[in-house]
Amino acid sequence: MPDPAELYDAILTGNAKKAEEVTKAALEANVNPSELLSKYMIPAMDEVGKRFECNEYFVPELLIAARAMKTSLQLLTPKLAAAGAKATGRVVIGTVQGDLHDIGKNLVASMLEGGGFEVVDLGVDVPAEKFIEAAQGKDGSIVALSALLTTTMTQMRNVIQALEAAGLREKTRVIIGGAPITQQYADEIGADGYSDNASAAVGLARKLVGTA
Amino acid sequence: MGIKGLTIIGESINDSVPSTHALFEAGDIEGLLELARSQDAGGAGYIDVNVGPRAPEFMADLVRKIQEVTGKPLSIDTPDIEIARAGLEAYDPGRAGGAKPLLNSISPLRTEMFDLYKVRPFKPILLVSERVAGGRSQPCRTAEETCQAARSLIQQARDTGYGFTNDDFVIDPGIAPIASDAEGNLKRLIAAIEKIHRDPDLAGVHMSVGLSNFTVMLPPKRADGSPLKSPLESAFLTKAVPLGLDMVIGSVKRKYELLPENHPAMTCLNQVLKADGFDAIMRVRDFYS
Numbered sequence: 001m002p003d004p005a006e007l008y009d010a011i012l013t014g015n016a017k018k019a020e021e022v023t024k025a026a027l028e029a030n031v032n033p034s035e036l037l038s039k040y041m042i043p044a045m046d047e048v049g050k051r052f053e054c055n056e057y058f059v060p061e062l063l064i065a066a067r068a069m070k071t072s073l074q075l076l077t078p079k080l081a082a083a084g085a086k087a088t089g090r091v092v093i094g095t096v097q098g099d100l101h102d103i104g105k106n107l108v109a110s111m112l113e114g115g116g117f118e119v120v121d122l123g124v125d126v127p128a129e130k131f132i133e134a135a136q137g138k139d140g141s142i143v144a145l146s147a148l149l150t151t152t153m154t155q156m157r158n159v160i161q162a163l164e165a166a167g168l169r170e171k172t173r174v175i176i177g178g179a180p181i182t183q184q185y186a187d188e189i190g191a192d193g194y195s196d197n198a199s200a201a202v203g204l205a206r207k208l209v210g211t212a
Numbered sequence: 213m214g215i216k217g218l219t220i221i222g223e224s225i226n227d228s229v230p231s232t233h234a235l236f237e238a239g240d241i242e243g244l245l246e247l248a249r250s251q252d253a254g255g256a257g258y259i260d261v262n263v264g265p266r267a268p269e270f271m272a273d274l275v276r277k278i279q280e281v282t283g284k285p286l287s288i289d290t291p292d293i294e295i296a297r298a299g300l301e302a303y304d305p306g307r308a309g310g311a312k313p314l315l316n317s318i319s320p321l322r323t324e325m326f327d328l329y330k331v332r333p334f335k336p337i338l339l340v341s342e343r344v345a346g347g348r349s350q351p352c353r354t355a356e357e358t359c360q361a362a363r364s365l366i367q368q369a370r371d372t373g374y375g376f377t378n379d380d381f382v383i384d385p386g387i388a389p390i391a392s393d394a395e396g397n398l399k400r401l402i403a404a405i406e407k408i409h410r411d412p413d414l415a416g417v418h419m420s421v422g423l424s425n426f427t428v429m430l431p432p433k434r435a436d437g438s439p440l441k442s443p444l445e446s447a448f449l450t451k452a453v454p455l456g457l458d459m460v461i462g463s464v465k466r467k468y469e470l471l472p473e474n475h476p477a478m479t480c481l482n483q484v485l486k487a488d489g490f491d492a493i494m495r496v497r498d499f500y501s
Contacts, residue, residue, distance in 0.1 A: 180228070
């Protein structure tokens, strides 16, 4: 049986085939799935994030690593669910209404998933009410909003106002990002956080759910 | 220098460029004007002006000041109709040898911007990477959808009765970063450029892409220390220019050139065009790592 520790390297180097092989073998050998996740997989993605932030890794490495992580996670998820394991947190993510750009949003979603979060990806051109629906009844959710255009970033404020109107603002955290977004804009519209890259978004989300 | 028949719309005066954003934030108008001068001297055919989310009056003022230091026509670059209106109003064709400005850009969801022709005749850059289907905007996933979006938007422009000609239209079929292209966007783009170029109804239209977007999110250099972005952008141009691409929003500092087929960047691009899904991204990573 391959050493479960090989899973760390497989994800770090983006070797999806190896990640799948090691995960399967580990599960067959009854290795605790939560341990696989917390000991090898999440630390591997954390290392990917660190390398990304110091310009040692770039978006291709990040995407390839996230795909390897996802391959393993798909094998693990049913077992984790059966064991009642809880995700680090829950994130509802989408690109706001009127905006079809999804590259940044997808990167953030992948990194959050790699960071142990349950990610509900609503896609692009998402109206405020869809975010409300997805956050309803799931207290503590993080709503992550993406926009690339100066004309669509204003929708972020609408989503926050809609959360307030639905009585959900106190029970959710809102984080925002995208090319025209700044911390100043996040403060201005009352968002709980802003990140200018996918890796830092994971740290931000962890901070907001109190696991950083 | 440069590629024959390829017009560069100088990209530097754009709020999303970090160094330019700093100039905007510092109110360093002279710094912005210097960018106009240097791009003019560097061979730009147009000077792009994107002021980000600033007041329309700011755009108007900047357009006037830039036209005092360059005789090149401008590209008024904003998705905001009021900022566009202000830029067009301020634009003086007389200072640009009578040339119309570009308006960057009109998408299927912003067709009301055609009416700005009444303010000042312009050449529209038409963003056709999106289309309207079922009353909502959708990304174009195929070359045919892209070409259809171009035909549809051009028809809407003609229907305005303002007298747009094919020579006025600059079609932007949408370029996506190669760093994250797991969905075959480059294949769609190359095929779309060829299709649009061959469409008899679209004869004489121009085509442009925001070339720097192609290599964003990649390292500046390959593992051997050689540059990465310029060769990849040149490889793209080597493919796209013969198919009809004749404009780019890009940098006058980049050494765009047509590459021989055996150039490593051409090999990379050809591999990406043959690959599917994440394999395409891995071919890009292999090229620089």
